[in-house]
Amino acid sequence: EEGLPIESRIRSFGSTGTIASRNDESDALEKLEAKLEYMKYWHEIMVEVNKYYRKNKTLEGFEGVGSDELERIKNDLAIIKQVGMYDVPYPQYALSNDNQNINRIEGRIAELKRLKENKGLQENNDIYKLWTDKQDMRIRISFEVGKPDQEIIDMLKGKSFKWSPKNKAWQRQLTDNAVYDTKRLQEVLHEFYGITSVPDTQSNIPAVEK
Numbered sequence: 001e002e003g004l005p006i007e008s009r010i011r012s013f014g015s016t017g018t019i020a021s022r023n024d025e026s027d028a029l030e031k032l033e034a035k036l037e038y039m040k041y042w043h044e045i046m047v048e049v050n051k052y053y054r055k056n057k058t059l060e061g062f063e064g065v066g067s068d069e070l071e072r073i074k075n076d077l078a079i080i081k082q083v084g085m086y087d088v089p090y091p092q093y094a095l096s097n098d099n100q101n102i103n104r105i106e107g108r109i110a111e112l113k114r115l116k117e118n119k120g121l122q123e124n125n126d127i128y129k130l131w132t133d134k135q136d137m138r139i140r141i142s143f144e145v146g147k148p149d150q151e152i153i154d155m156l157k158g159k160s161f162k163w164s165p166k167n168k169a170w171q172r173q174l175t176d177n178a179v180y181d182t183k184r185l186q187e188v189l190h191e192f193y194g195i196t197s198v199p200d201t202q203s204n205i206p207a208v209e210k
Helices: 006-016 028-056 067-083 092-117 150-158 176-193
Strands: 128-133 138-143 162-164 169-173
Touching: 028 067, 028 092, 092 176, 128 176, 138 176, 150 176, 169 176
Parallel strands: none
Antiparallel strands: 128 138, 138 169, 162 169
16 A cells, blocks of 8 residues: 555545445445545545655655654655656645546445435235345335245346345445336336335436436
């Protein structure tokens, strides 16, 4: 990790550092918000490092970070010097990529907040039970008729649902796309099994264009 540029360390920080970013964990929102704060902090440092280096052609005397952080920045500079194509520790492409990652995480945070506020899809009939687990950020489906037909299993897999032995249900990470796909899945299940009740597909999540 020490030899990686800071923008690379930030992207991998969720799986290697103290701030995880897995969207499937019950505290995903808090962890993503912490990671976003960390990324913005480092982005500001990258910009300031470039300004200082352009003016002084050295990192000696650069303040505002701890000794360990400064050592990492120097390592990043050493890597850039080996490439020999850039005159600053963090080229424009690195800053642009960093901004894209920040925007991506901001979008996911907004999505998670909306999904948590939404009541979630739910349905319970003689064939299957469908519910939204906001704690684990999952949509789950269990079949009252036992193992479903292979055609249905293939359809579930095609919609990114996976069997969870622990929960004894088919499940998928809760996202806007997952809600859209599940609504369509409910319609197919009703037709396939001849379910006459109206599926509960109400949701305040906007329709996702396909």
